[in-house]
Amino acid sequence: MAGSELGERTIDESPPEVVSSDDVSIDVETDVLIAGGGGTGLVAALAAAERTDGTITVLEKSDRLGGNTSLSTGMIPAAGTRLQREAGIEETPADMARDILEKNDYQADEAMVEHLCAESKHLIHWLIDEWDITLNLVDDFRYPRHSTYRMHAPAGRNGENLIAELGERIESTPNIELLRNTPVRKLVADGDAVVGAVAGETHTEVIGAKKVILATDGFAGNRRMVEQHCGEISEALYFGSDGNTGDGIRWGSALDAEIAYMDAYQGHATVVHGTGALSTYAVIMNGGFLVNEDGERFGNEAKGYSALAHDVVAQPGGIAYEIFDQRIYEKLEGEFDDFDEAVELGSYTSAPNIESLAETLGCDPEDTASTLEAYNEAVREGEPDSVGRLDSRHELEAPFYGTAVVGALFHTQGGLEVDEHARVRKTDGTPVGNLYAGGGTAAGISGHGPGGYLSGNGLTTALGFGRLAGRHAGAAIEGTDVS
Structure with missing residues (x-):
């Protein structure tokens, strides 16, 4: 996403309004009203x-x-998808749930994690x-703490392509009727x-x-809410x-x-x-380092x-330098x-040696060269390197590539608690009548802070809750079984 397309934060936190039906007159009616045209809403x-022949109305504010x-x-x-089985991968929902829960130290709602993992293969199919x-199994690299290949990607491994197909x-x-530039007030x-x-x-x-x-979605674009709930990242670039x-x-x-989980x-x-x-x-994950x-x-x-973003923000000037080599460059070109x-x-x-690359980037040439040699030595010896990293490493060789990077806030993971059908729960545990939530609006499965986020958790709740909410809402209107 180019810099000109980065989101802008608002400082508006005007009181949310819920008005009584006694105080308004209905102008038009629909069966299912969906506020938001992102992955969850679509x-x-x-x-x-x-599930219903009734009208579904999607309102997108932009x-x-x-x-x-x-x-x-x-x-x-x-x-447990057939794409995994065709690739010789036998994985159960319990395996996926374990990875998610271990990443967040079992701080997330275990029952909800297990439920979404059990539903995940049905979502893909x-x-x-x-x-x-269009979805294909990614079997050439794994994100941190994924125990096997389980990512199912659209063309170009790009969410815009997924949204384009869903929109079509x-x-x-x-x-289904879709109205853009129509914010819910x-x-x-x-x-x-x-x-x-x-x-x-x-x-x-x-x-x-x-x-x-x-x-x-969540509240990462609301400066006051971010400062209140996620203060440690409030000054970082907003990338959502x-x-x-x-x-x-x-x-x-x-x-x-x-x-729940408003600090996540x-x-x-x-x-x-x-x-x-x-x-x-x-x-x-193909061997580069910072x-x-x-x-x-x-x-x-x-x-x-996610966890590393705060570490980058804490560096002098909030800047770090990404170092990799031509092997990685050629592997990723045309794939992402x-x-x-x-x-x-x-x-x-790019540069023919690490010293000239570092000088061009703005990091110390001599020490960067020493860091590279120590990294390569750890790879050769199969030992943890200076930061304890042992996974997803590869000895780097000239010519080298690099860039200056910053840490950013992408999206928040806290929100409204929902049940197994994505119905919003009240503080007494009962559902709010007729109301569902998903994606960043719902409480996520990453526990607290940034460290519990496992790659893919955002789309697990966005698309997973979206499907559960739509199925239940449509079935409820028709008075049919949601199964």
Whole structure:
């Protein structure tokens, strides 16, 4: 994502409004109203359309679909899929759940993690078989702490391509209507049940609905909320969608919804300084590493790009330097749209030796060379290196490549608690009537802080909860079994 497309933070935290149905007049009615046209909202719409002939209305506040899903790699983790079996990989949902829970020290809701992992293979098969979505198993690299290959990626390993296909399916489904530039302003409630919303940009309408799904994402774009809940990353570059202003979470709170894990977030350690492009973490997972301006390693890159983001922010000037070689460059070129975009923007510098690369980048040449030699020696000996890294390493050889990177905030992981059908829960444990949530609006599965984020957790809750919410909402309208 180019720097000109980076999200902008708002400082607006006006009180969320939930108005009584007694105080408004319904202008138009729909069956399922979905607030947000990102991955959660689009998947929810398709799932609902399969369960009801009623009208599903998707309202997107901006002029483009996608939200944070379009800014991601689009890689969806899943366990027990036929794509894995065809590749000779036998994995159970319990294996995937264990990886997620071990990454966050079992701080996440174990039952919900297990539920989403059990549903993950059905999500993948459904997207491929029912909606002809392009997904392929990624079997050439693994993100940190993934015990096997489980990422299912769209073309170009780019979330924009996933969103484009989902958008096409939305447009071709007769009972789904999609309205862009139509932000939801307020929810409408009858007692403690949601019965619609007030929406519109310059002219608002009151839309009555039997079911409402909040797919408005998290609050990473709301400076005040970030400062309140995730203060350690509040000054970092914001790399997410500018629509993530916490609307759904604040509406839920006004309806006495339970809120959890508000300190959790996903950071990213390798956003290119200057161009604003994302240097895919595949650079690191194929053997690259980071140094600071003194040419020193400062964190174990294998702990993941989210946990490492804060370490990068803490370096002098908030800048680190990514070092890799031609083998990695050639392996990633043409495989990752993010990498190709970074190349096109002139993000990477090449040099015949490490000293000249370091001098050009701005890190100490002599110490960077010593760090490289120590890294290569650890690889050759099969021993942990100076930061304790043992995984995903490869001896680096000239010619070398590199770039200056900064740590960034991508999206938040805390929000409204939901049940197994993605229905929003009140503080007493009962569901808020007719209300669902997913993606960044719902409480995630990463525990607390940035370190519990396992790559793919965001899309697990975005698309997983989206499908669960849509299925249940559509079935409830028709009075049929959700199974």
